[in-house]
């Protein structure tokens with residue numbers, strides 16, 4: 230499959246990996262939008278959040294927990310952070326392997342741009 234993030238999972242493309250277990254991989258975003266910008270992805274290829282099914286309920290919980298654990302580990306938990314899953318064109322999704330953005334290290338606006 231010609232998927233950029235599957236290639237990162239399979240070590241065909243390098244990335245700065247910050248967390249890995251049997252279900253989840255997390256790595257630094259190549260074009261960070263905040264001092265801390267990590268992508269947390271399922272190892273299972275799921276193109277967008279629209280493709281999440283009942284089989285994925287535990288997996289989605291693991292994504293969120295990995296993000297929270299990383300926020301604590303990186304020292305941003307108390308101050309705060311943002312988690313984002315972009316879906317399709319209007320949200321600006323560019324890589325069609327679902328991923329959770331973990332953004333922190335600066336104040337963030339709401340509503341988002």
Ligand code: 5GP
Pocket residue numbers: 233242244245256257258259260261268314315321322323324325
């Ligand atoms: P999206 O816009 O789909 O929600 O987010 C895709 C993210 O993947 C972007 O923030 C972009 O900077 C990041 N990205 C794209 N290509 C690569 C890559 O080859 N390596 C890494 N580490 N991040 C990437």
Ligand code: ZN
Pocket residue numbers: 232233234235236273274275325326
């Ligand atoms: Zn993939």
